[in-house]
Amino acid sequence: MAITTLCAVVAALRVLPDRAQFLQYESVSLSCEQQGGSPDWRVKRNTSTKTNQECSSETTDRSCCFIQDLYPLDTGVYWCESAAGGRCSDTVNIMVTGGFVILESPVLPVTEGDNVTLRCRTKSTSNLTAGFYKDGLLIGSSFTGNITVPGVSKADEGLYKCNVSGVGGSSESWLTVRGRPEPPPPPPDSPLAGFLLPVVGTCLSLVLLVLLVLLCLWRNHKGKVDPDVSYTDVTITQQAQTNRIRDATAAPTFYSTVKPGNT
Template sequence: MKSSQHKTTEWSDSVTLTVSDNKPRPVLTVSPSWLSPGASVTLNCQVEHPSAGWSFYWYKAVPDLSEKSSSYELLPDGSGTAQDSYIIHGQTHTAGYVCRAGRGDPEYHTDHSQPKFVWSADVHSAASLTVSPDRVQHFTSDSVSLTCEGNFTEWRVRKFSEDGRLYSDCRRMTGSTCNIYTSKSDTAVYWCESGSGEFSSAVNITVQNDGNGPILVSPVHPVTEGASVSLSCSLRTQKILSNVFFYHNDKLIQNDTRGELKISAVSKSDEGFYKCQYSGRESAQSWMSVKADGSSSPVWLIVGLVCGVSLIIILLLLLYRCRRTNSETFSFTYHHSMKLCSEFNMGNMGQGTITLYPH
C-alpha cells in the first residue's frame, strides 16, 4: 500500500495590500468655460480607473455662505446615468457643477468631484459684479474694487486663478465690496455669489507684471451691438499716449498718431482679442465680448404688429366694398392699398422714429 506524499512549493514574492478609507474622487470637466448665446454645456466625469459598471450622478453647486462652501442639487435626469457625460441646454448665467460615480450592489459611491464652473459675461438683474476702475488690465499694486450688486444682504467674491485654484474668501471684504491691491497672482476670473444661491456675471482681471510695459484699457463687461467703445493704451507713469499700435486678433488695425482706438458702432465682427503696442513694448491681450442689442427684437415686433393690424383692417374694408363693386374695382383697390401699406411701413422703418433704450 502506497503512502501519500505531501509536497510544497517555494514561497511567492510578498504583496502589500493597502486598505484606505479615502474614496476616489472623479475629475469633472466643463466645456465651454465661457457661455455664448444658444450654446449647450457639456459635463464630463472621469474616474481614476475607468471600467464597466459605473453610474454617474450630476449636480448643480448652490452657494452656502454659512459653511463657506456649496451644497449640491441633483440635476434633472442626473441620477445614475450610464454615460459619463451630461449635456445642459439653455444655460444663460454663471453656474457651478459637480459629479460623482457609483457601482456595485449595494452601490459604492466615490467622493464628489471638485466643482467646476461655466461663466457668463452677460450682466443680469438678479446679481451683478462691477469693477472699479472699469478695465480688464491693471498694474501691480493697483487698488481695484469688486462690488456685488443685487437685492441680497450676504455676498462672497470667488476667484479662479490661472493655476486652476478656486478661492472663496476675499482678503479685504467690506459689505458687498472686495478691495484688492493687485499682484500677479490676482490674474483670474472673478464672480459674486449671494446667500440666496445667485451667481453674478463673471469678469476677467489681468495684472501686468512688467512695471515698464503698457496695459490695454478695455471694458470689463460685454459691449452692446451698435454702441460706441474706445480702447486706449496706458503706462503706469503716463495715462495718455500717442503713436500707439492696436491689434485685433494679432492683426494690426491702427497705426497713427492717435492714442485711442474708437469704434463708433460695434458689431459682432469686432469681438475678439485686442492688444496695444507702445515704443516697442506690447500689452497683454484681452478679450472684448459683443452682445446682441436687446432692443432690436421689440422694434421689429412693434413694426410687425402695426403692419399686421393695418392689413387686417384694409382687408375687412375691401371685403365690404367687394359686395358693392365689381371685381375689377376690387382688384385695383386691393393692390393700391397693399402698395400704400408697404410704402408706409418702409418709410417709417427708414426714419427710425421708434427708440427703445436698453436697461
Template structure:
C-alpha cells in the first residue's frame, strides 16, 4: 500500500474514533418507567438505555441483571429491559454499560414491603420547572391526608396526597419522605435539581475543547507517521561519508 494513502487512512480512523467516542459519552443516558425512585415489592420496573443499540443493566451489588436478557427490547432510540417483580434486595444503584465500555448515569431506587411510597422523579428536574411529589397508599388510590418531610423536618400537609413545588430551585434539592396517618411512612428519596445554565459560552467552550483535542491528536499522529516514513525511506539516520572521514 502507498505510504501516503496509509497515513490518510490512519488519520481518518483516528477522527472517526474520537467523534464516535464523544457521541457515545453524550448519548449515554438511563431512565426508568414508572419515572420514580420508590417501588412497592412485586411491582415491575423498566430500564431504558437511550442512544445505544445494546446495553447491560448493572446493579451496584448484584452486578449485571440476569433477568434483563429475557425481556430485552429494542426501541427507536435505544433498548430496554424489564424486571417484572422487584424485591427488597433489588433496592440500590443501577446504571448501564455498553459493549464499548461506556457507562451511563446512575439511578438509585428503593423497594419497600410497607404500604406507603413517595413518588418523586427518577431523573433530575430542571431548575424553574414544576415538580409534584406524591404520597402513594398501597391500600387505596383515593385522596387522603399526607405529611411531607425534607431531611426529616415537616414541610407540608395536604389533603390530596400531593405536594407541588411550582418553580423548583437548587435549594429544593434534598432527601424527601412522606407519611399517612394510620398507614405508615415512606422511605427517603433524593430529589435532584439541575441548575439552568446562565453562561451561553459554557457549551461552545466544551465543543472548542473537543475540536482542539481532535486537531492536536491528528497533528501528533501525522508527525509520527511522517517520522516513520522518513526513517523508512532512509532520509533520516543516514551516515554522512564526509563526516566519517574526519580524524
C-alpha cells in the first residue's frame, strides 16, 4: 500500500511504542512532529479497508492519533500530511497480528553505529528460546528471547523475523538504517572580526617591511667611508693650528711708547 499524494517530506511521524508489530488488542499512539512549529497536520493511513483516510482519535488534536484496541484490519501504512496538502512525512508500516508471536523491532529508522535490540514475544511467555532471521537466514538464537545487533550499518538493513519452537513464528519487518548526520559547522565569525583581522595583518606586515629597510640602510651607511672627506687634510690642518699657537706664544712682544706731544 502506498501514498497516492505526492508531497515534500518536512515532518516526522512518531510511533509509541517504537515497534513495527503489535498483538491484537494492544494500543499505539501516533503523532506528527516538525521543528520550528507545525501547521495543521493530519495523521493518515492506507489499510485494507481505508485508503488515504484520517486516523480518527477521540482527542481534538488531529495531529495525534491514539488507537486503543488494535485489530489486524489496522495493519497498513501511516504518515502525516498537512491539511492544505503538499507537505508530509515519511511512511511507517504497522502490522497487527491475531497470532501468538511478534518481533519487536524499531519501526522508525535507526542510525548507523547504534546498537539495535530485537525481541521475540508471545502472548503468554516472556522468557523463551527464539531464533532470529534476516532475509530468511538464521543470524542467532537466544534463551532470553532477544538479541542485540551492535553498531548497525547499511549492510544490516533487511527483513527480520523470529521463531519460537513449538509456538510459531512472527511476520517479517523491514529495518531501515540511516547514515549518521554530519556535525553542524562552526558558527561564522562576526563581520567586524572578519574585517579587522586582514587589516591588522596587512598593517603589521608593512611595519615589519619598513623596519627591515631602515635597518639595511643604517647598516650600509655605518660601514661606508665618504670619499669627499680627506681625513689626512684634517689632521694636517689640526697640526698646523697647534704649531701656530705655539709660535705665537714663543714670539717676543714689542711695546711702542707713545710720547705725548708738547702742549
